[in-house]
Amino acid sequence: MHNDLVRIAKSSSIVFVGRIVGLFLGLVLNLFAARYLGAEAYGRFMLVYTIVSFISIFMKLGLDQGIIAFIPKEKDQKKSNSIIIFAFGASLLISTIMTLLLLGFSKIIAVELLNDAEIFSILIYMSPFIILLSLIDLFRGVYRSKSDITNFVLMQNYFIPSFKILIFICLYFLGYTINGLIVAFYISTLLAIGYFINSILKNIKIRYIFTKENVSNFKEVLKFSAPLILIGGMNFVITKSDVLMIGYYLNSQDVGVYSIAVKIGTLSSFILVAFNTMFAPVITRLYSNKEIKEIKGLYTTITKWSLLGNLIIFSIIISFSQEIMILFGDEFLIGSTALILVAIGQLVNSAVGPASYINTMTGKPLFELYISIVTACLNILLNVTLIPIYGIEGAAIASLLAIALSNLIKLILVYGRLKIHPYNVEYIKVILAFVISTCLVIALKNSFHEVAILQLIMLLSIYFVSFILIYGINGISSEDKMILSSLLKKIKRK
Template sequence: MVYRFWKINLIKKLNDKLSRDRHLGELLKGSIVTFFLKVLGVGFGYVLTLLIARLFGADNLGLYTISITILNILVLLGVFGFDNALVKFIAGFNARRDMQKTKEVFQKAYAISIPISLFLTAILFVLAEKISLRLFNNEQLTIFLQITSIGIVPFVLLKINSAFFRGLKMILQYSLFENVLISLLAVLIMLFLVMWNKSPEMIIGAYVCALFIVYLFSYRKTYNILSRIGTHRHTLTYRQLLDVSFPMLLASSVVLIMTWTDIIMLGVFKSEEDVGIYSVVVKLAGLTSITLMAVNSIAAPKFSECFQNNDLQGLKHIAQKSTKLLFFATIPLILILTIFSEFFLSLFGEKFLIGKVALFMLLIGGTVNALSGSVGLLMQMTGNQKQFQNVIIFAALINIVLNYYLIPIYSIYGAAFSSMISMVIWNLILVYLIKKKFKFLTIYIPAFSKASKL
């Protein structure tokens, strides 16, 4: 009876708090939806990795990982920074109920990205053999890369559609298309294909098929929304759009390159087996970023909305609340991965146990990431994308230099150490810059933080 009364009282207090604090209510609701769907998507992603590791071995997992890495890098170039720029523009237009400008900026993003994506597809298809032989010294990679090239266009357009949903704060749709459906369909397609053909190339083929199907679903949804919006005279020039998207492209490119530099350089200096083992370590460590991505999904449009309305107090409130959410959601995951590291690694096979120390290093970087908060997005959504770009470039250079010297000697341990150091550097610099510009700290440590209670 006492427990039931306490539970009802707690729920009532929470509802009262959320009804008084609109920003916190939207932040919690959006974060919770994205978190559970992201967990689901990551789960399917691990099933996919596990299937490849078990059915095709660490070497073919390495070829798949290299292909996906190159795909992500080229998709980033094709998107041209619109994944974040559209969130910034559309969130501002949506706050003013200006859906005609939303339609205009979306169409212009398509007009720029489609020809770039087609060009990148042709380049990768033609150069697949040279990349495979000269850079990775592996002829089998050629067919992997040629199949990968076919997935560039649908993946780019899917990213733009997802940014459209995110800018409108349609978090459920954004999360499904961005986090869940690709991995789910790739698993189902692979299970179907493996019954007929067990050739390694079908691994990447299943993923590309999934990209096409998910893009078609997302296109149908965006078409239904945009077809109801009328046209008007053009007020946003391509130059204005590119002035925002291009710095975001550079920053995002550097972030992705820094994230995947380890994989590429391991593929150059070491074996495909090392790449396969390290890719599993990265995936496990990436579990700590699930909550960050969940919170960021709704924090990004909220940051933009507050900044557009000159609500600096609201901006501070959202930044500090989101960091506190990140801390309490991420630290338990880090502890679980640390304590049960051998168990999780052994699921992929005995060979993967040598990645334990590398996993610990990446978890240290993940801890700093969680304590710092959504610093990168805050900078980008408040017109400071060029400063963010410079910080990321600096961190990326450190990462590349460390990888170049450490990977040949220490293999996956050198790669993990390089990532850890660069991650710590860029987070702490961005925390300092936000404190200097906006006069508040995003970083949260329970014993010392002055952030208000939820």
């Protein structure tokens, strides 16, 4: 387990640092967009972007996960290349067709379903973005399959958000508001795709693809990937159907407020994503060698660190929810309760760790499909019931309950099949540090008449110091030291 943990820690630290930078830049972009456009216009953009993102999940045909599962096992480079080209060709074809369909139905969606004619033009402009999102996800799959995520992270988390910010601000001051934001998304994403094509696809020869043997491989990849199409779609419904239903039942302003709450409340997802990025290919190899004990050890360490990081961010959110939301404008303050509820859902997700990847990469993708269908249906039902009554808080509660159920089922299935779970006595230290530090900060905050910048810095400093002292009082495990060492080395190199 030691070598795998070192490899995952080093690679994940790249993703970890990249995700932190990307999330920070993403927050800056959303801060500018929300403040400059206002909750209503920002909400319209986010509603359309959610629709486009939802469609793009189906257009990649689950092949991003198929690439991750098959490329690490394939020793023949020509066969690996043929799988990659097949995935891109199939996704490009189907996403182009769907783009044309969305263009044709844009007016019906805007006027009849969402009751907002202003959304029509945004839908027209953003429909082709389906193709770009599908391609980006496939490139991510290729980099992950080769355990070479650095270049993708640099582009995805540094280059793309930086250019979005610069282009949007420039265009905004030239008089372009929401159209400036759309152009910023297109230019930055197209430049990134150009880079990925040059670095990955330039040396792959298409004439070697359609052999009889390769076609047989394509069928095998599709057989594996097909259930993952619905899994991706259902997972999106679990996490994003609330945005679509707020647009249907409420209005664009509520969509804008809730979108900001979701973006902040799910900030901590980068921790689990960072580990999952490199853990998925490792699972495939370990399981094929029947090294279940190794999988359990990695599962325990990754889940504990994911939970630890999420608890720290969750503490900050529950302590300063109103102060955080008002940064985006006074009209966003009403989303502070929804923010806390969304953060609780993310905390539940982190406490289960990479259970879904373990199920998928050990040959049971259908388990994930069934779980996703059940929880997606539950989420829709809860949203339909709660949003008309409780507004955006109802949407947050619906998502929280759906996420909790989904993760509980995944955890039970992993234990039932492999007899492993991620929990041990080390988790007591994590929870104890969280409870004591959070209570201390909330008590100190309530003693102030108001929280200014200096008080905020002081409270955050007290929180981090107390958390570290309480967590480390009983000693730090060798796995903790290994991950910390890899992360610190990577940060120093930056």
